[in-house]
Amino acid sequence: MTTKEYLSRAFYLDMRINSKAMQIAELEALVTKVSTVLNPVKVQTSIENHRMEDTIIKMHEYQEELDNDIKNLIQLKLEIKKIIDTVQEDELRIVLDLRYLSSMRWEDIAVRMNYSI
Secondary structure, eight states, rough: HHHHHHHHHHHHHHHHHHHHHHHHHHHHHHHOOOOOOOOOOOOOOOHHHHHHHHHHHHHHHHHHHHHHHHHHHHHHOOOOHHHHTTTHHHHHHHHHIIISSSSSOOOHHHHHHHOOO
């Protein structure tokens, strides 16, 4: 694995976390949209209740995955920070921090540091 690939791991893990968070939000929206009609005559359970139950279980599983990914991202960023902190030149260290810890695009880093693109 190259240095760039190693440092980029945090970026991709962060993207995966954002994707899972969006999936959880979509599942939560589905759960809140589900409504049941109360009918005193009906005794058996409906398929709709099972679907909602399955959705809630899936949402919980995604949340556990998300929590684990967040823990891994924190650990990975701490490791990357230690590596970046070994760079002697302050300006280079800032560029690396912005790119690999803050996931900024190169163009945005250039503007922030008053460099031409």
